[in-house]
Amino acid sequence: MIKFIIKKFIPDCENTKDKKVRERYSVLAGILGICNNFVLFAIKLIIGFFINSIAVISDAFNNLSDIASSLLSVISAKMSNRRPDKEHPFGHGRFEYVASLFVSAIIFFVGITLFKTSFIKIFKPEKLNFNPYLIIILSLSVLIKVWMFFYNRYMGRKINSSVLCAVAEDSLSDVWATSAVILSTFLSLFTSFPIDPILGVGVSVLILFSGFNIAKDTIDLLLGKAPDKELADKLNSIIKNGERIQGVHDLIIHDYGPGRVIASAHAEVKDNENIVEIHEIIDALEKKIENELGIVMIIHTDPISVDCERTLSYKNKVEEIAKEIDEKLSIHDFRITDGQTNINLIFDIVFPYEYDDKACHKIVFEIMDKMKNYDSRINIVAKIDRTY
Secondary structure (H helix, E strand, O other), X not given: OHHHHHHHHOOOOOOOOOHHHHHHHHHHHHHHHHHHHHHHHHHHHHHHHHHOOHHHHHHHHHHHHHHHHHHHXXXXXXXHOOOOOOOOOOOOOOHHHHHHHHHHHHHHHHHHHHHHHHHHHHHOOOOOOOOHHHHXXXXXXXXXXXXXXXXXXXXXXXXXXXXXXXXXXXXXXXXXXXXXXXXXXXXXXXXXXXXXXXXXXXXXXXXXHHHHHHHHHHHHHHHOOOOOHHHHHHHHHHHHOOXXXXXXXXXXXXXXXXXXXXXXXXXXXXXXXXXXXXXXXXXXXXXXXXXXXXXXXXXXXEEEOXXXXXXXXXXXXXXXXXXXXXOOOEEEEEEEEEOOOOEEEEEEEEEOOOOOHHHHHHHHHHHHHHHHHHOOOEEEEEEEEEOO
């Protein structure tokens, strides 16, 4: 059904790299969310007051907060699609992440308010007015929320939108919350135990947990989360397979919002290559990456010696020692400078993040000691590097 709606209301819906198409997806999801949640809020509020259930009323106000979340998804789509300006040269794509934080804040506020109300009701319980027809209507509302989860998740993944993915997760938590409310209302027929307010507390905790997860994921993105491994591998592969490219390192990926990614990398080339020809090859690789992945790519060339047996011999020895210490260690930008009594081996060594600076320097000295056993004239000049 959602695919039919998308095709009807979003022209060129498969071209999700286009900013206007992405905006239409977010607006459509937001409008659907506002309409569905308003209906659910009204129905649950009426049922909650009718059967005197704090759990149902809590669930109703949870849907009211979802209206605000859907409205934010529409606003964020419009705001994040604004053109770059003097103050924001990389565009406004991260506004989606800011909107996700607002969504989590709304969810937190609703969760805390409902927790307080439900907790008080545990000590002052009120009798429920059971009505099977109203319970059936509540059950149908669960199906609506299931549909909302699936269409928000589908569209969120389709356009890589953190806001829509957050709304999808919130919809799923609503499914469990309403299911718990229906169960408590049914069980209240057989006991005087205050199940309804206790489950109201449970619903509010579930809401708070959902808000926490959304906030955590969004903060990770704003702080600079490690890039997706599949994307990093794809970029490395494209560059490595480029004509006359010997290797690649120092790949860095900057995320300025969905569809606004800038990356840089160092491509190794032979030191005797024609610089004009290499420049043309690098230009072609940058354009290929932008066309295929929609990423603005900046490639720096590093000349390396691949024909000097002496340099390769030293490099292979250093790599062998590094791998003996830890398989995860790697080196690049290797070169040598000769003096009368010293041979300087100059290179970058890449350490995993579990190594602190002290441990890194200790390993560098360990490599130096072992290389001095190989040749006493050797001096190590190593730059400690990390994988971004």
